Amino acid sequence: MSPVIRFTTSADLRQGPVKIWKQINPNKSNKYKFLSFFIKFSIFIGQKLLKIRQKKYDEALKDINKALEIDPNNSYALWVRGEVNLKKENFDEAFEDLNKALEIDPNNLCALEARGEANFMNDKNDEALKDLDKTLEIYPNNSHALVLRGYVYYFQDDYDEVLKNLNKALEINPSDVFALRIRGDAYIGQDKFEEALKDLDKGLEINPNNTYALRARGRAYKSLKKYKESIPDLTKSLETEPDNVLALNCRAESYRELREFDKALKDVNQALQNSPNDPDSLTIRLDIYKSMRKYEAALTDSNELMKLCPHCSRCPCANHIGARGNIYRLMGKYEEAHKDLNRALEQDPKNIYALSIRGRLYGVLDKYEDALKDINKLLEIVPNDIWALTTRGDVYRRQGNFNAAIIDLNKALKIDPEHSFALRIRGMTYYSLNKHKDAIRDLDKSLKVEKDRDFKIKMLNIYHRMGLYI
């Protein structure tokens, strides 16, 4: 079942029978018919809906059952009972009532919408869309149905349709927190984090404790590299849902970036306890171990991931074997690294990650021609890859081709002026060019942005030995 958030029945559709009447009968031709519709709709149904909203399901059922005894074919009463069953997650009963309601009155908008929701909750997305399309054909301004249809599209990863539906829904009802958080999430799915933040900020202004919106905003902050800002949101969301793997993983990643490794490990281990063998959690833990330079532990997780990955059991797949090759490289086990990276690139000759890592490995092994082959191929695929530009700059520098090196490094630093690795390599290149002032400026800056303390001290010692007093 989809992780559906229970909807309230607060749609304007259900509160405003007048609106529907106008939509269906623009000329309001029959006053009496309208009055009867209105009474049926708002008094009886309204009372039951209130009970549903108050979660007094059994009370609502008692009344509705009585009404259906007298009038078993009342489409609206059937809808309300279907709605109660839907809220109680008695799906079979809900479908029975809603189907019957729609047999009697195929244009019963409320029943259509409710069945759409029921279908969605049962992962029948195509059926859900059919119902919602029909509802919205008859009554295009039903904001609740628009939000629901947007949510169905969200699960189909069709972000254009998500935005189309939610933009319209939010025009009608700008403070719908549910709509805001779904649109926010859809923006995250499209890497439009600033837009996502706008929606989530607004949603959280209205309802500061909305767990889902808190989690989504935490994720958006993390993606924007605002790691510190992401922590309080994720922490607050975890107060309500302490076992949420997505939030735990996300906070672990933020802590890793902030180099608070103990906290990061605690989160990711808890995530793995709640959801053993979750590949995302394992990948995150592997990265934490890598940042801590605990390569043996990273290697164990890497092997574990290859066991879990369905592709690795057949191939193994380029991503996982490439990742293990990188750990071997970091351990200084160059032969194993080379073997894994070759296998990864046999599987997938254009694998960006494996190309980048093998290029760097060749660089370290002084195999400059081989390194350039990999890096050039990578830059053909991704012309602005900052690591590739920096690595090629480094290879050129080692070859004594300083001017070519500076061109690549300038390009890299234009993309990210605070890239510690690119700053360090350009600084070293300036040193070789006897431009010591420029060298000191870059190396100094690279040390300032470098977060790894041990590495910083090591580099500082090297610079001092080179006669550069930074």
Ligand SMILES: [Zn+2]
């Ligand atoms: Zn794999």
